[in-house]
Amino acid sequence: MTMNSQSNRxxxxxxxxxxxxxxxxxxxxxxxxxxxxMDLNVSIQGKKILHNINLQIPEKSxxxxxxxxxxxxxxxxxxxxxxxxxxxxxxxxxxxxVDNEDIYGKNVxxxxxxxxxxxxxxxxxxxxxxxxxxxxxxxxxxxxRGRRKLYxxxxxxxxxxxxxxxxxxxxxxxxxxxxxxQQQRLCLARGLAVSPEIILGDEATSALDPIATTKIxxxxxxxxxxxxxxxxxxxxxQAKRIADYVAFxxxxxxxxxxxxxxxxxxxxxxxxxxxxxxxxx
Amino acid sequence: MRKLExxxxxVLMLLSSAIILFVLGFILWKIVQMGLxxxxxxxxxxxxxxxxxxxxxxxxxxAILGSLMLxxxxxxxxxxxSLPVALYINFILQRKSRAxxxxxxxxxxxxxxxxxxxxxxxxxVMMYLGMQASLLGGIIAVSLLIIPIMVRSIDExxxxxxxxxxxxxxxxxxxxxxxxxxxxxQISPGITTAILLAIGRGIGDAATVMLTAGFTDGIPTSLMQxxxxxxxxxxxxxxxxxxxxxxxxxxAALILTLLILILSFSTRYxxxxxxxxxx
Numbered sequence: 203m204t205m206n207s208q209s210n211r212x213x214x215x216x217x218x219x220x221x222x223x224x225x226x227x228x229x230x231x232x233x234x235x236x237x238x239x240m241d242l243n244v245s246i247q248g249k250k251i252l253h254n255i256n257l258q259i260p261e262k263s264x265x266x267x268x269x270x271x272x273x274x275x276x277x278x279x280x281x282x283x284x285x286x287x288x289x290x291x292x293x294x295x296x297x298x299x300v301d302n303e304d305i306y307g308k309n310v311x312x313x314x315x316x317x318x319x320x321x322x323x324x325x326x327x328x329x330x331x332x333x334x335x336x337x338x339x340x341x342x343x344x345x346x347r348g349r350r351k352l353y354x355x356x357x358x359x360x361x362x363x364x365x366x367x368x369x370x371x372x373x374x375x376x377x378x379x380x381x382x383x384q385q386q387r388l389c390l391a392r393g394l395a396v397s398p399e400i401i402l403g404d405e406a407t408s409a410l411d412p413i414a415t416t417k418i419x420x421x422x423x424x425x426x427x428x429x430x431x432x433x434x435x436x437x438x439x440q441a442k443r444i445a446d447y448v449a450f451x452x453x454x455x456x457x458x459x460x461x462x463x464x465x466x467x468x469x470x471x472x473x474x475x476x477x478x479x480x481x482x483x
Numbered sequence: 484m485r486k487l488e489x490x491x492x493x494v495l496m497l498l499s500s501a502i503i504l505f506v507l508g509f510i511l512w513k514i515v516q517m518g519l520x521x522x523x524x525x526x527x528x529x530x531x532x533x534x535x536x537x538x539x540x541x542x543x544x545x546a547i548l549g550s551l552m553l554x555x556x557x558x559x560x561x562x563x564x565s566l567p568v569a570l571y572i573n574f575i576l577q578r579k580s581r582a583x584x585x586x587x588x589x590x591x592x593x594x595x596x597x598x599x600x601x602x603x604x605x606x607x608v609m610m611y612l613g614m615q616a617s618l619l620g621g622i623i624a625v626s627l628l629i630i631p632i633m634v635r636s637i638d639e640x641x642x643x644x645x646x647x648x649x650x651x652x653x654x655x656x657x658x659x660x661x662x663x664x665x666x667x668x669q670i671s672p673g674i675t676t677a678i679l680l681a682i683g684r685g686i687g688d689a690a691t692v693m694l695t696a697g698f699t700d701g702i703p704t705s706l707m708q709x710x711x712x713x714x715x716x717x718x719x720x721x722x723x724x725x726x727x728x729x730x731x732x733x734x735a736a737l738i739l740t741l742l743i744l745i746l747s748f749s750t751r752y753x754x755x756x757x758x759x760x761x762x
Contacts, residue, residue: 285654343655
């Protein structure tokens with residue numbers, strides 16, 4: 203149902219809207235998706251969590267997945283980098299294409315898939331090692347050696363997340379000593395250090411205070427120049443602030459997908475309308 | 484009413500803490516009081532000379548070194564056997580799966596087996612193999628005794644590792660083995676605790692070593708020779724009718740207590756110094 207409504211979308215755009223140029227650019231991006239989810243079904247312990255999800259995520263932009271709790275947002279996000287693999291009693295069918303490669307394909311190496319996607323969890327999960335080693339961890343496990351090379355990566359990534367100035371004098375101290383907002387930025391830097399194409403965020407700001415949240419959001423906005431970002435969020439306001447594209451899910455189904463502009467200003471499905479209006483959450 | 488309830492609970496908690504502290508203090512005081520007079524340099528630097536157990540010259544260096552050798556080797560072996568088990572049932576198997584439940588249950592049963600049974604079992608195996616009471620026999624029996632302690636106490640902390648932390652390395656493209664390494668690092672303070680518990684339990688146990696390690700006045704030079712241990716040195720001297728020898732038992736007990744204190748303080752100190760998980 204989603205894809206059908208998409209083709210009609212152009213009709214609803216008012217031509218003299220000031221954002222129309224970016225709007226058009228966004229529409230264009232939709233035709234060259236980086237990540238394609240096709241007929242994805244996930245059931246856990248016999249209970250169906252995701253029903254026939256079809257979704258195309260455009261590159262170099264922020265896509266927010268919204269919806270009430272328990273609608274399958276997180277399950278969908280985790281399916282994108284196969285984090286469900288180790289769970290017992292789980293059944294997954296359908297495919298997820300990244301760079302025209304099905305990540306659920308037979309000969310796909312899972313570490314290779316995950317390297318392409320950085321994951322930012324709800325709470326920061328710093329590794330039990332120093333700040334430096336946290337960022338250097340990814341490159342190291344992928345075989346990079348040499349202090350100078352590692353140092354360069356660490357510095358670049360810490361600068362990218364705006365943490366360098368705060369920690370440059372204590373790179374050797376345990377990462378756990380940072381504040382929680384700093385830890386989350388460190389986790390982001392750690393994810394960026396393996397040069398992923400996609401950043402996945404699972405309510406990545408829900409444990410943070412407003413100032414730290416703003417910092418992370420600003421980071422996402424600047425990172426979308428180079429990365430494709432998929433965020434699960436349950437704060438509608440956050441989606442409004444930063445999303446280029448929005449997917450609305452309800453009870454395991456993808457109800458509507460479109461540019462943020464369309465979805466927030468002109469939702470097609472009554473459920474989307476109700477959710478955005480705040481009738482349920 | 485609720486205030487009163489709170490007060491009663493507070494008093495109860497204080498009381499139990501006080502009782503335990505009192506018992507500990509009393510034991511320590513008694514050991515020091517009885518053991519200090521006969522504690523001298525000879526005690527810790529000499530092996531028993533002829534007639535030591537009749538109150539003559541000598542010391543218990545044989546038992547001190549014997550106990551250290553025995554516990555050192557046992558802990559070394561046990562950590563290599565129990566750490567993989569604890570990591571396996573927590574991070575490779577599903578935490579609450581049937582298989583890890585069965586393994587946990589097995590170790591709970593082993594945990595409950597009295598140390599004399601391990602001693603007897605070790606003795607039986609040695610008989611079967613045609614071995615004599617020896618350092619090796621003692622090491623095997625003590626290892627059997629402390630492995631369940633280690634597995635269960637590492638398991639307790641491993642179960643606390645948040646799932647997110649395990650997914651962090653995975654989402655960077657780490658393999659399962661690399662993920663387990665991170666987990667092991669995270670629980671390293673817990674591993675230290677497990678080692679300390681095992682040392683405390685193993686070094687003080689008389690029943691396991693009585694049948695398996697034997698007793699000797701010399702210091703063993705090979706794994707096949709019998710070895711003396713502090714608990715047995717205490718036991719033998721305490722059962723002597725001579726008061727002088729009995730007093731030496733208390734100084735041996737004092738030495739054993741000090742040894743455990745030194746071991747646990749230094750282990751804690753070093754693990755804290757090198758730990759990256761603590762603040």
